[in-house]
Each structure stands twice: as structure tokens, then as C-alpha cells.
Amino acid sequence: MQRNHNRGTAELRPFEITANYLKNPEGSVLMTLGATKVICSVSVEDSQPPFLRGTEKGWISAEYSMLPRATKERTRREATKGRQTGRTIEIQRLIGRALRAVVDLEKLGPRSLVADCDVIQADGGTRTASITGAFFALKLALARLVTNKVLPENPLKDDLAAISVGILPEIGPVLDLEASEDQQASVDMNIVMTGQGEFIELQGTGEEATFSGSQLNELLYLGTKGIEQLITAQRYQFDKLQHPYDTSDLSQNTVVIATRNAGKASEFKAMFASDGLQVKTLNDFPDLPEIEETGKTFEENARLKADTIARVLDLPVLADDSGLQVAALHGRPGIYSARYAGDHNDAANNAKLLYELTGVPKEKRNATFHTTLVFAKPNQPENDLVVDGEVNGYILGIPRGDNGFGYDPLFLVPELDKSLAELTADEKNKISHRGNALRNLEKVWRDWLK
Ligand SMILES: O=c1nc[nH]c2c1ncn2[C@H]1C[C@H](O)[C@@H](COP(=O)(O)OP(=O)(O)OP(=O)(O)O)O1
Ligand SMILES: [Mg+2]
Structure with missing residues (x-):
């Protein structure tokens, strides 16, 4: 068994958070996760529920519903039946609890927020997509109350997102079940978590099946990683709304590279110049947030950088993750090359490398410089173009x-009997890991970009 679109076990479906989707609510979002689509809106009301009257405390509640044709076959409207199903009531309570966990209700003051989550298309994960979307609508609504001076201070305490995980036959634990998978899953679980990585709710159940403690740990790990991605995207999206990035001066002949490293940037500039292409880097967009390189491989980190910036700028973006793999150090510093001794302190990194290799004879000091390049289109992580390059x-x-x-x-190229720092830029690019990766990219990127 394989997942649709060859999706990895730890891979989210493509998702999009379209902010301010509706004109009336104080906060609104269209949340899509694969084929699941939920409209989430948050409304502010100047009233309190009965049990809070006479206090200064506010409240947040939620309502959930599904359009008849959100499902494969038409589902009767609950209004026609005259009552909500148990499932609906359970889900809307879950959404309300999740939102209340990240808001200081005292600071919200004597008012109520209502989050409406209306599923217009259901393909699995509707309750978790509702929570993630409703949270973003809430964040927008609260920001608006502060801007409009209704609130002196933002009562939001943390970010929030939710995702499903489950165990599939033959595959095992996976992130983000779509409906066809949900039907086959022996275990499914919904995880609601804050930006600080604290749980708000776990709903895990075996269906004619049980699960072990170690499977539970794996499910939690996958869920945590998925939620981190959702929260990162929410933060970028929110930042983008507050400072829209001006990309209007970028021509067709511009390549945006998701790097802040000036050394890499000048190499890319030189290599692309021969194609008549201009290079822009993150230094040309100073407000873009930092990207934490949390991946375990060069590819994961390069994807993280390329996918995130492509989404924020809404442009195709190239990223480079590179590093030095030293045989005598079992491949270290590898993906940690930039943070080996001090964060981006080249002198300290070089000194540590020399120290670690003290007493290692010449013939055992072999090493490889590696680059993984990822070219990403906005919000299509499944189409990322990935190439590598190395030099020994x-x-x-x-x-x-x-x-x-x-x-x-410190890197000697034996064929030239020179270090990389003794070569001119042109000479280095002819033989370097980055040059080799770019030559591999050269063969494929034009077709891919079409
Ligand atoms: O040709 C190179 N010649 C010498 N050193 C190199 C080279 N290529 C990468 N390196 C080092 C720099 C950094 O310590 C690490 C890459 O880390 P890496 O995260 O990919 O880059 P980074 O943080 O400097 O810039 P950014 O992530 O913004 O692209 O390996
Ligand atoms: Mg880096």
C-alpha cells in the first residue's frame, strides 16, 4: 500500500490559509488541507454567557457544521432533522476548548467570541482543520480589536494548531489522514497543540485494534512535526499580512534564493549571470522571518527554506543547504556545519574543525562538501525539484x-593542490559542490518551471 501522490508518512497534504476570506466577521479564514475545505469566522459580541455575568471575564465558543454536499453523498442538513448530531456537538466543544486554552479570558473583558466553522468539502481532518483555521481567524479578530482600541492589550497567549495522525495497514503511523485513509486506519488520533509545544487535547482511538506505547510515541512525534509546520505557516502568514512583501519590482529574469549567506549569494549571482538572470536573496526582503533549520537532512532543510519562502513571497524560490562531511568525524559537522562551534561564526567553526582533527594524519583527513538545492513553487511541496552536488x-x-x-x-582540492580559498570565484564554481549542484539543476529547472 502507498499513500496517494506518493505522500511520505510524515508529510502534510498541501495546505493554505486564506485570511480575511469574508467581509463581515472580525476574523475569517478559508482553511484548506488537501481537499478538505473549511470556512472559519470569528465574531465579537458584547455579551457574556449567564455564568459570567457580573464578572469582567470573556468567553469563546464554537459552532461546527457541514454543508450537505461536503461529503461524497449528500448528508441531510441538521436543521432539517431538527437537532445536531452527537458528533457535531463533540466537535464544536473541542474547537471551543482549544481556542480558550490560548486566550487570557480575563484580558478579553466582558465579551464573547464565537468561532463558526463550516465545512464546505470534507476529505478527512475536518475537525483539526477547523481548529487550525478558527485559531487563525481568532488571531485576526483579536489583532483587529487591539488596532481598533477595543482592547488595550492582546489577550492571545500562544499559537495553536491541530492535525490528525493514524496507523495504516502495511504502512504504520502516518501524519494527516485523508478520508480514504481514515476508513482503513486501525488507529486514529487528533492532536491539538500550542506554539510552545504543549498539548491541549489528544483523542486517540483503536478501531477493532489496539496500539502500543511506542506506536503512540511515534504518532505524537509525527503530529508534533505537522503542527510545527502549520504554526510556522500561520506565523509567516500573519507577518505577511502586517507587512506585505513588495515583489513588484521582480522581473521574469529574477531568481529568488532563500539564503542570508552572502558567500553563497555571490556564487549564485556569478553562476546565474551567464544566463542573464538576476539574483535576489533574503537580504533583499529584510522583514522576512528567520527559518529554523529543524530538518535531519540537507534535503529537509533546503525544502524547509524553499517551501516557506515560496509560500510567503508567492514566487518560485531556490534554496541551498550545504555542509562539510569529514570522514574521520563520521560525517560531522554535516548539516550542522553552520552551527558547529558558534552560530555562523566561521572562525570558531574552522578552529573547532582543526581541533577535532588534531593528530589525524593527512591521508585520513578526507572530506566531502555537499550541497542540496531545492527549487520550490508556491504551495506545491510535492513538486519540489531536488538536486545535489559534491566535491571531494x-x-x-x-x-x-x-x-x-x-x-x-581548510578544504584542499587535491587535483589543483589548492584550497578552495586559493581559487578565484570562477575557478571554485567550476569544481565546487554548489557549482556541481547548479549544473545538475541547469539540466532540469527550465522544464520544471514551465
Ligand atoms: O562553499 C562553501 N565553502 C565554505 N563553506 C561552505 C560552503 N558551503 C557551505 N559552507 C558552510 C557554510 C555554513 O557554515 C554551512 C552551510 O550551512 P547552511 O545552513 O546551508 O547555510 P547558511 O546558514 O550559511 O545560509 P542559509 O541557510 O541562509 O542559506 O556550510
Ligand atoms: Mg542555514
Whole structure:
């Protein structure tokens, strides 16, 4: 068995949070997660529920419903039946509890917020998509109350998102079940979590099946990773609404590279210049938020950088994740090359490398420089273009040369008997990991971008 679209076990479906989707509510969102679509709106009312009257405390509640044809076959409207189903009541209570967990209700003052979650298309995960979308609508509504001076201070305490996980036959634990998977799952679970990584709710059940403690841990791990991605996207989206990024001056001939590293940037500029292409980097968009490189591989980190920035700028974006793999150090520093000794402190990183290799003879100081490039289109992570490039060499005992950046002065290219820092930019690009990766990219990117 394989997941649709070859989706990985830890991969979310493509998702999109369209803010201010409706004109009337104080906050509104169209939340899509794969084929699941939910309209979430948050309304502010100047009244309190009976049990809070006479206090200064506010309240948040939620209502959930599904359009008749959100499902494969038409489902009768609850209004026609004259009552809500148990499932609906359970879900709307869940949404309300989740939202209340991240708001200081005292600071909200004597008013009520109502989150309406209306599923217009259901393909699994409607309750978790409702929570994630309703939270964003809530964040928009509260920001508006502060802007309009209704509230002196934002009562929001943390971010929030939710996702489903489950166990599939033959595959095992997976993130984000779509409906066809949900029917086959032996275990399914909904996880609601804050930006701080604290749980608000776990609903895990076996269906004619049981699950072990270690499977539970795996499910929690997958869910946590999915929620981190959703919350990261919410934060970028929110930032983008507060400062829209001006990309109007970018021409067709511009490549945006999701890097802040000036050394990489100048290499890319030189390599793309021969194609008549201009390069912009994150330094041209100073307000863009930092991306935490939480991946476990070069590819994961490069995807994280490319996918995130492509989504924020709504443009195709290239990212580079690279590093030095030293055989005698079992491949270290690898993906941690930038944070080996100090965060982006080249001198400290080089000094630590020399120290770690103390006493290692020349012939055992072989190393590989690796680059993974990922080219991403906005919100299509499944279409990411991934290429690699490498160069083999040796780690010198004493730095040589003043060109380049990072570990260049310590990396000897045996064929040239020079360190990377003793080469001109052109010479380095001809043989470097980044140059090789870009030559691999060159063969495929134009077709991919069409
Ligand atoms: O050609 C190179 N010559 C020397 N050193 C190099 C090279 N290529 C990467 N390196 C080092 C720099 C950094 O310590 C680490 C990459 O870390 P990596 O996260 O990919 O880049 P980064 O944080 O500097 O910039 P960004 O993530 O914004 O693209 O390996
Ligand atoms: Mg980095």
C-alpha cells in the first residue's frame, strides 16, 4: 500500500490559509488541507454567557457544521432533522476548548467570541482543520480589536494548531489522514497543540485494534512535526499580512534564493549571470522571518527554506543547504556545519574543525562538501525539484587563502593542490559542490518551471 501522490508518512497534504476570506466577521479564514475545505469566522459580541455575568471575564465558543454536499453523498442538513448530531456537538466543544486554552479570558473583558466553522468539502481532518483555521481567524479578530482600541492589550497567549495522525495497514503511523485513509486506519488520533509545544487535547482511538506505547510515541512525534509546520505557516502568514512583501519590482529574469549567506549569494549571482538572470536573496526582503533549520537532512532543510519562502513571497524560490562531511568525524559537522562551534561564526567553526582533527594524519583527513538545492513553487511541496552536488578533498592542517567563505581555507582540492580559498570565484564554481549542484539543476529547472 502507498499513500496517494506518493505522500511520505510524515508529510502534510498541501495546505493554505486564506485570511480575511469574508467581509463581515472580525476574523475569517478559508482553511484548506488537501481537499478538505473549511470556512472559519470569528465574531465579537458584547455579551457574556449567564455564568459570567457580573464578572469582567470573556468567553469563546464554537459552532461546527457541514454543508450537505461536503461529503461524497449528500448528508441531510441538521436543521432539517431538527437537532445536531452527537458528533457535531463533540466537535464544536473541542474547537471551543482549544481556542480558550490560548486566550487570557480575563484580558478579553466582558465579551464573547464565537468561532463558526463550516465545512464546505470534507476529505478527512475536518475537525483539526477547523481548529487550525478558527485559531487563525481568532488571531485576526483579536489583532483587529487591539488596532481598533477595543482592547488595550492582546489577550492571545500562544499559537495553536491541530492535525490528525493514524496507523495504516502495511504502512504504520502516518501524519494527516485523508478520508480514504481514515476508513482503513486501525488507529486514529487528533492532536491539538500550542506554539510552545504543549498539548491541549489528544483523542486517540483503536478501531477493532489496539496500539502500543511506542506506536503512540511515534504518532505524537509525527503530529508534533505537522503542527510545527502549520504554526510556522500561520506565523509567516500573519507577518505577511502586517507587512506585505513588495515583489513588484521582480522581473521574469529574477531568481529568488532563500539564503542570508552572502558567500553563497555571490556564487549564485556569478553562476546565474551567464544566463542573464538576476539574483535576489533574503537580504533583499529584510522583514522576512528567520527559518529554523529543524530538518535531519540537507534535503529537509533546503525544502524547509524553499517551501516557506515560496509560500510567503508567492514566487518560485531556490534554496541551498550545504555542509562539510569529514570522514574521520563520521560525517560531522554535516548539516550542522553552520552551527558547529558558534552560530555562523566561521572562525570558531574552522578552529573547532582543526581541533577535532588534531593528530589525524593527512591521508585520513578526507572530506566531502555537499550541497542540496531545492527549487520550490508556491504551495506545491510535492513538486519540489531536488538536486545535489559534491566535491571531494582533504582538510588542511593550516588555513590557506583569502577568497571564498566558511570552511574554504581548510578544504584542499587535491587535483589543483589548492584550497578552495586559493581559487578565484570562477575557478571554485567550476569544481565546487554548489557549482556541481547548479549544473545538475541547469539540466532540469527550465522544464520544471514551465
Ligand atoms: O562553499 C562553501 N565553502 C565554505 N563553506 C561552505 C560552503 N558551503 C557551505 N559552507 C558552510 C557554510 C555554513 O557554515 C554551512 C552551510 O550551512 P547552511 O545552513 O546551508 O547555510 P547558511 O546558514 O550559511 O545560509 P542559509 O541557510 O541562509 O542559506 O556550510
Ligand atoms: Mg542555514
